[in-house]
Amino acid sequence: MLSIDALxxxxxxxxxxxxxxxxxxxxxxxxxxxxxxxxxxMREGRTCFWSxxxxxxxxxxxxxxxxxxxxxxxxxxxxxxxxxRVNKAGPACHLGHESCFADRLxxxxxxxxxxxxxxxxxxxxxxxxxxxxxxxxxxFASGLDKILKKVGEESAEVIIAxxxxxxxxxxxxIADLVYHVMVLMAELGIGGAxxxxxxxxxxxxxxxxxxxRML
Numbered sequence: 001m002l003s004i005d006a007l008x009x010x011x012x013x014x015x016x017x018x019x020x021x022x023x024x025x026x027x028x029x030x031x032x033x034x035x036x037x038x039x040x041x042m043r044e045g046r047t048c049f050w051s052x053x054x055x056x057x058x059x060x061x062x063x064x065x066x067x068x069x070x071x072x073x074x075x076x077x078x079x080x081x082x083x084x085r086v087n088k089a090g091p092a093c094h095l096g097h098e099s100c101f102a103d104r105l106x107x108x109x110x111x112x113x114x115x116x117x118x119x120x121x122x123x124x125x126x127x128x129x130x131x132x133x134x135x136x137x138x139x140f141a142s143g144l145d146k147i148l149k150k151v152g153e154e155s156a157e158v159i160i161a162x163x164x165x166x167x168x169x170x171x172x173x174i175a176d177l178v179y180h181v182m183v184l185m186a187e188l189g190i191g192g193a194x195x196x197x198x199x200x201x202x203x204x205x206x207x208x209x210x211x212x213r214m215l
Contacts, residue, residue, distance in 0.1 A: 004038060008080040014050060015082060019092065021099075022071045022085040023196055024117050028092035029100040031060075033082065038073075045070050047084060066090035087200075088193055097124075098191050116182070116192060123186045139183050147187055150180045 009015050013035065019028045031049040033041065037057055040048040047068040051058040061067030068086035075082055093100040102121075112118060126136035139147050154177040161170040185191070 002075055002079075004035065006079055007038075007075060007082075008078065009035065010080075014052075015080060017047075017049065017073075017082040017084050019047065019068065019084045019086055021092075021193065022087060024115075024192065026099050026117060027101055028068075028086070028088065028098075038082075041070060041084075042073070047086060061089065064090065064094075066092070068092070087197070089197065090194070091191060096189070098193065116178075119179070120182055120186065120192055123182055127186055136183060139180075140187065144187060147180065147184050151177070151184055154180050 014032045017031050017033045034050045037048045037050045047060040049058045068088045071085040073084050091098055126134050127140045130137040158173045158177050161173045
């Protein structure tokens with residue numbers, strides 16, 4: 001295990017810390033740590049940074065409740081930068097985004113692999129920047145009741161398709177349902193991490209219940 005003494009802090013006593021979501025692999029933010037904030041982070045198991053603008057320690061989530069539970073911290077080969085993998089509670093960005101890296105600067109020709117996180121980001125983009133020819137923007141413009149109606153309709157269609165035993169049709173309808181549920185999540189400010197955290201908690205509960213039944 002690497003020692004803090006092996007790290008190379010800059011002339012201000014700081015080291016950059018790239019924070020990533022251990023579940024989604026998404027880069028959440030680039031922050032700075034000094035020796036004290038790093039020691040606090042390791043001792044408390046939650047991210048603590050050094051705020052350059054305020055010149056003080058900054059425990060992430062102290063005021064917002066959006067804590068970041070640390071999975072591990074890794075130094076790069078030069079030992080002058082850190083990657084901090086976390087499980088986060090709520091958005092990482094003070095603007096309410098899941099990640100601080102939300103403003104695309106350039107998009108090349110190589111398509112990105114499809115992911116639910118990417119789809120959610122696209123849906124959020126249609127909410128913040130409405131497009132006249134976008135069905136997603138139309139749903140947001142129509143309001144919560146319209147979105148809820150669509151979720152209900154798609155749920156019924158999943159049931160009908162599954163009851164009929166049509167696998168391809170059921171997959172198609174499930175995809176429609178997932179999309180509309182994600183629109184609902186975006187409308188209510190619910191991120192994918194919120195759902196994953198809830199499921200993770202249920203997994204622990206389920207495991208405990210199974211253990212109790214075995215005793």
